[in-house]
Amino acid sequence: MGLRTEVKVSWCPGCGNFGILRAFEKAAGRLVDEGIPRGRIAVASGIGCHGKISDYLRLPSFHVIHGRVPPFLTGLKLANPDLIAVGFVGDGDGLNEGVEHLIHAARRNTDITIFLHNNNVFGLTTGQVTATSPKGAKGKSTPYGNPENPLNPCNLMLVSGATFVARAFAGKHSQLVEIMYSAIKHRGFSFVEILQPCVSFNDFWKIREEIHDIREAESVENALRLCRDKTACGIFYRKEEETFEDAVHRINK
Amino acid sequence: MFDFNVCIAGAAGDGVKEAGEILAKLLSNMGYRVFVYQEYESLIRGGHNASVVRCSEKEIHSHRYYYDAMICLEDYVFEIHRKRLRGFLIHDSEFECDFEPSFSVPMLEIVKEAGMPNLYRNAAALGALCYIAGLDVGDLAKIFVAEYGDKAETDTEIASKAYEYAKENCRRVLTVLRISEGDGKVVSGSEAIALGMVRAGLKCYYAYPMTPASSILHCLAKKKFALAVQPENEIAAIMMAIGSAFAGKKSAVGTSGGGFALMTESVSLAGMAEVPVLIVLAQRSGPSTGMATFTAQEDLHFALNPAHGEFPLIVASPLTASDAFSLSATLLNMAWQFQTPAILLTEKHLTESYESAEFDENEVKVNELDIFDSETDGIFPRYEITENGISRYAVPPAIVKANSNEHDEFGITTDDAEMATRMYAKRMRKEDLIRAEAEKLEPYVCIRNGSDTVVTWGSNYGAVVEAAEELGYSVAGIRFLRPLILPEFKGEVVCVECNYRGLLAGMVEKEIGKKVSRILRWDGRPFTPEEIREALSKGR
Ligand SMILES: Cc1ncc(C[n+]2csc(CCOP(=O)(O)OP(=O)(O)O)c2C)c(N)n1
Ligand code: SF4
Ligand SMILES: [Mg+2]
Numbered sequence: 001m002g003l004r005t006e007v008k009v010s011w012c013p014g015c016g017n018f019g020i021l022r023a024f025e026k027a028a029g030r031l032v033d034e035g036i037p038r039g040r041i042a043v044a045s046g047i048g049c050h051g052k053i054s055d056y057l058r059l060p061s062f063h064v065i066h067g068r069v070p071p072f073l074t075g076l077k078l079a080n081p082d083l084i085a086v087g088f089v090g091d092g093d094g095l096n097e098g099v100e101h102l103i104h105a106a107r108r109n110t111d112i113t114i115f116l117h118n119n120n121v122f123g124l125t126t127g128q129v130t131a132t133s134p135k136g137a138k139g140k141s142t143p144y145g146n147p148e149n150p151l152n153p154c155n156l157m158l159v160s161g162a163t164f165v166a167r168a169f170a171g172k173h174s175q176l177v178e179i180m181y182s183a184i185k186h187r188g189f190s191f192v193e194i195l196q197p198c199v200s201f202n203d204f205w206k207i208r209e210e211i212h213d214i215r216e217a218e219s220v221e222n223a224l225r226l227c228r229d230k231t232a233c234g235i236f237y238r239k240e241e242e243t244f245e246d247a248v249h250r251i252n253k
Numbered sequence: 254m255f256d257f258n259v260c261i262a263g264a265a266g267d268g269v270k271e272a273g274e275i276l277a278k279l280l281s282n283m284g285y286r287v288f289v290y291q292e293y294e295s296l297i298r299g300g301h302n303a304s305v306v307r308c309s310e311k312e313i314h315s316h317r318y319y320y321d322a323m324i325c326l327e328d329y330v331f332e333i334h335r336k337r338l339r340g341f342l343i344h345d346s347e348f349e350c351d352f353e354p355s356f357s358v359p360m361l362e363i364v365k366e367a368g369m370p371n372l373y374r375n376a377a378a379l380g381a382l383c384y385i386a387g388l389d390v391g392d393l394a395k396i397f398v399a400e401y402g403d404k405a406e407t408d409t410e411i412a413s414k415a416y417e418y419a420k421e422n423c424r425r426v427l428t429v430l431r432i433s434e435g436d437g438k439v440v441s442g443s444e445a446i447a448l449g450m451v452r453a454g455l456k457c458y459y460a461y462p463m464t465p466a467s468s469i470l471h472c473l474a475k476k477k478f479a480l481a482v483q484p485e486n487e488i489a490a491i492m493m494a495i496g497s498a499f500a501g502k503k504s505a506v507g508t509s510g511g512g513f514a515l516m517t518e519s520v521s522l523a524g525m526a527e528v529p530v531l532i533v534l535a536q537r538s539g540p541s542t543g544m545a546t547f548t549a550q551e552d553l554h555f556a557l558n559p560a561h562g563e564f565p566l567i568v569a570s571p572l573t574a575s576d577a578f579s580l581s582a583t584l585l586n587m588a589w590q591f592q593t594p595a596i597l598l599t600e601k602h603l604t605e606s607y608e609s610a611e612f613d614e615n616e617v618k619v620n621e622l623d624i625f626d627s628e629t630d631g632i633f634p635r636y637e638i639t640e641n642g643i644s645r646y647a648v649p650p651a652i653v654k655a656n657s658n659e660h661d662e663f664g665i666t667t668d669d670a671e672m673a674t675r676m677y678a679k680r681m682r683k684e685d686l687i688r689a690e691a692e693k694l695e696p697y698v699c700i701r702n703g704s705d706t707v708v709t710w711g712s713n714y715g716a717v718v719e720a721a722e723e724l725g726y727s728v729a730g731i732r733f734l735r736p737l738i739l740p741e742f743k744g745e746v747v748c749v750e751c752n753y754r755g756l757l758a759g760m761v762e763k764e765i766g767k768k769v770s771r772i773l774r775w776d777g778r779p780f781t782p783e784e785i786r787e788a789l790s791k792g793r
Contacts, residue, residue, distance in 0.1 A: 005632065007665055039628045039650025042500075047657070054656070055665050058632065060649035062499055063656045063666065064492070065522050071489035075496025075504070078480060079457055083500065083649055101492075104485040252477050 003028055003038070007055045016170035016196035016205075020088075020117060021053055023173055027180035028059070028086075036084070042076060043086045044069045046093030048124045049198075050117035053088050067098025070105040073112040074244070081245050084184060085112040092122045095131040095153060106160035106189050108244035113164075113183045113190040116153055119198035127201035139201075154227035154236060157191040158220050164190035165223065166235040169211045170197065179235060188243050195233075207231055254310045255285075257386075257429060258317040261378065262303040262334055263326030265296055268375035272324075273304025274607060276379060277439045278396050279388065280308035281609055284433030288715070289607040290316040290779065295464070295545040301330050310432060314573045314608060314715025318783035322386065322426075324378045325350060326360070341426050343381050345374060356385060356423040363414045373411050380412030384419035387428030396437065440610050442603035442712070443468035445574040446507075446533055449581030451478040452617050455531075456502040458482070459490035464545050465601035466507040466535035487512035491519040494530045498523075499655060501624055501648035503585055507533035510552050511542070517560040520594050524564025526655040527636070527644070527680065529588035529595075533581070536600040538777040547777025548602035550711055553756040556598045557735050565683045567595035567691075568735035572698060572714035574610040577603060580732065582617040583694060590620055590690070591683050592646060598734065600751070602779040603712040625651050632663040638675055642682030688736040696738035698730040704744035707789070708769070710734065710757055712779065713749050719782035724789050731757065739764055747772060747792065749785060 003025045011017045032038055041059050045051040047066035054061040060083075064072050069087040077085045094102055094116055105112065121139065122128040128141040132153060137146040157165050164186040168176040176194065183190035197205045210231040216238070217223035223237035242250075259276065263269045270291050277287040285308035294300040305316040321340035325331045328348035335352070342355035346362070360377035367373070376397075383390040393412055397405035440448075447469050450458070457480045460470040474481035484490045487508050494504035508516065513534050523530045536552045538544040556568050567587050571577035581597050588595040625633065625647035633653045637644040644662075647653040654664030659676060661667045667676075700718060703725040709717045714730040721728045726747070729740050737760060746769045748758035755771035762769045772788040774780065 005665070037628050037650050039652055042649050052666070054654065058652060060652055061654045061664075062496075062526070063654075063658060064495075065518055065657050068488065068492045068519070071484060071492035072496040072499075074484075074489075075457065075459070075493030075498075076500045077496075078482070078493070079497035079500035079502035079504070080649070098488075100485050101489055104489070248480060248482065252480055 003032070003058050005056055005058050009056055010052060011049060012200050014199040015049070016119065016198065017050060017053070017117060019170035019173065019176065020115065020194055020196060021056060023176040023180055024115070026177040027184060030181055031084070031184065040083055041086065042083045043088065044072050045088040046090055046098070048090035048093050048122070050088050050090045051093070067093050067096070068101065069094070070098070070101035070110070070112065070114065074105060074110045077110060077112055077245055078248060081249070086184060087112060087114045089114055089116055090123070091116060091118045091120060091132045091153070092130040095151065099131065102157065103160045106157050106162035106191065109161065109163055109188045109241050111188055111243040111245055113186070114192070115180065116191070116193045117196045118153060118193050119196045119202055121198050121202040123198050123201060152227060152230070153193045154191070155224055158223050158227065158237060162191045163188035163241050164235070164238040165227070166191070167193045167195070167227065167233050169195045169208070169233055171205065171208050172211060172233070175213070175233065182235065186238060188241055256307070256309040257321050258305065258307040258319065259322045259324070259382070260303055260305045260320045260334055260337070261324045261326070262301070262330040264298070264330070265293060265300050265302050266298045266372065267302065267326045268372045269302040269304050269326065272375035272379055273306050274439065275396055275400060276306045276382070277607055278400070278437045279393055280306070280429070281439050282392060282396065282435045282437035283429065283431040284435040285309060286311065286313050286609045287439055287607070288313050288316050289439070290602070291605050293546050301333060303330070303334070315719060315782055318781035322382070324382060326374055326378065341385065343378060343385060354426070356381065356419065358415055358418060358423070360415065363411055363418065367407065367411055367414070369407055369411065373407065376408040376411040377415035380415030381419040381423070383412070384416045385423055385426050387425055390416045399437070438609065439607045440574055441468060441605060441607050442574045442577050442599065443605065444472050445577040445610060445612070446581045446597065446599070446604065447472040447478070448612060449578040449617070450505055450531065450585050452578070452614060453582035453585040453619055454503045455479045455505055455585060457494065457497040457504040458507070459484055459493045459504070460507040461487045461490050461512055463509045463512045465537055465604045466509050466533060468604055469507045469533060487515040488519065491516040491530065491532070495519060495523055495528050498528045498530055499648065501626060503529070503589065505531035505533065505585065507535065509535050509537050510539050510555070513552070513555070513559065521560035521562050521564065522657050523594040524560070524566065524680070525562065525657055527592040528655065529592050531581070531585045531588050531595050531597065533597045533599065535604045536598070538775070544777040546601070548600045548712070548751060548779050549775065549777060550600055550751040550756070551775070553598070553734065553752070556596050564680055565591060565593045565687055566735055567591070567593065567687055568598055569733045570598040570711045570731070571603060572711065572730045572732065574603070574608045575612060576732070578610070578612045579617050586620050587687070587690065589622055591687050592643065593683060600711050606712065622646065624648060627651060634662045635664050636660060636662045636676065636679070638662060638679045641686055642679045643686070684736070688738070691733045691736050692738055694733070696733035697740055698732065699740050700728040702727050705747070706742050706744065707747050707749055708757065708761060709749040713751065716780040716782045716785050717749050720785035720789060723786060726789065737764065745770070747789065749780060751775060751779070
């Protein structure tokens, strides 16, 4: 049996989320081929178009509330360290509503993987600006231009102490599969920003031309420099460190 | 019947709280039932702290308004308590107190001589009290050892110096006799709650520090009876608890009003996704930050209806520390039995007071849970629509899907009208089961004395029982608040609560269809038996 449910996918035709779903199926499929029972790959998703992914996966899942994927997965992983915890969050979801959780999950090095569907827009609420929308961007709530500056998700995660930080493009399938697979395999907090065009409210498919690969940095400082270029894709940085769960269980022995 | 009520007062940093606990353990060790009320301000040094320690030959769950003795460690705190003192005063010779009879003891001098900091005056004070109240200073030394281990020597030395001083310069006012070999066991409401949850199988506890719930977190962290984790905020705390419960581990969170306000969106999520989670809501004076270290019962309506949408929710409030043990275990059990959130609603006067309490481990039965936890090929019908509303709980590695959206029997999002109608009703049907179960579980405690009844909830119970017994009122201590189950009332009904409107009183009025009179306070202070007696007598 494949990793997809029979549920009809309701994303707009041409949406970048299809690429993310397909790539994740491949990456998770590889884990299953390696002998990991599907039931051990537990996923959670936030609220937004991206959050619907839970319904489409034949895996244990929890479609939680807006912004709260990281603490949910932290509790899940603490309770059962055998589970592989994977979260799908939106830019509004993860960086507006629940940004504190991402910072703290990174800081703790909780062994969970977060895939950020970054379309620079609130998709499901029909097109308002998010924390990643550029200054001046026009949206339904900012018809005359966004007065705020965007934040750079990879930068934020690097300075917060994430031990795996990468960026990928929803339209570049094989690299996305590789990065997703490596992120899940990494022991510790993994964060992947996926550039996800939203055909309805922020269509940026044309950046495909500008997407270019980078080589993994040896230091956080260099990684920070690399990720400033918003079309740079690849693994920016990774390192091994004791995970939060390991520390908690070690201390409570 | 012997009954002795002592107030130890000083500044924060004077060791007032510790002195109260030590004295309570000494008295408990001598066979008395004890109760300790701790009053303190939201500051770390200076200000005013008081510890009221009461012991009695009978069962007590309250301190008294009037003191038989007082120990005063700072001059400026005396005025706060003067009107309550009906016995003798012991104070540091560093200052004068205009009171008779009073004993001046050079506590600071004794401590300085021993080369110890100011904080040790509490040991000097207890030593002097031992002589004046005829307590065995050797027994006090044993308590020091039990509490402080190797470090007890200094306390013992200072206490005996003060004892000797008092023997030379003061007089013995009374002799508190040993009545039996007590166990010296005195527990806080928080400890009772922690142990109760652990008894029912708690594995993960998440809490962001907030008075008066923090002591539960501290107790669990120290004893390692469960994973005790301090997340980034209360939203994270309850989401982590939901995550752990989804993975099959019994989980709980603890907070006070402001923190609970942050949790409410997730309470609704737990209701929707049928995830069991226990929330300990320890009330303090509000609104907003209010008086952070003072007791209140203002959040009753908030606890009963905390979040959007309709879903089954269990709310109950313990009357005493022993009750806190059994009720927290019961609620954690019920949360899992009915797969829905439960709230243990309590208050500062319970969590941070200490009393003699026995925990009957066997009284609380731990439910065997029927949890499906094997691998599956297809999606587990986690939300199967059943007659009584309960579907089988399943955890990964079963392919189990939970959802904050309305969902079908497999947890898949739906907005189909027919499915929504059935699924919503399935969840709500659990309310009938919950009511039936609560009815079996002593939803209230009733003491019959007369035709009129004093109704109360939470930690007022101890003071109410004493006053009501004296004046011939019956007492109803309400434990289950949702579902609310009341005894039959014959005569007049008076409700005692720590809030402005009489929140429970209003609910009782609705249920019984007649006026309920109210004895209320919202000054952050707990009721004493004397105050309730006076209010009841006025009403007559
Ligand atoms: C607490 C809360 N606030 C607001 C909403 C409404 N809401 C639903 S989706 C969404 C934005 C989603 O944006 P994003 O996370 O970027 O997801 P996308 O739709 O772009 O995938 C909002 C604000 C909500 N569901 N919950
Ligand atoms: S609105 Fe945008 S993000 Fe949402 S499904 Fe459509 S294209 Fe995708
Ligand atoms: Mg978005």
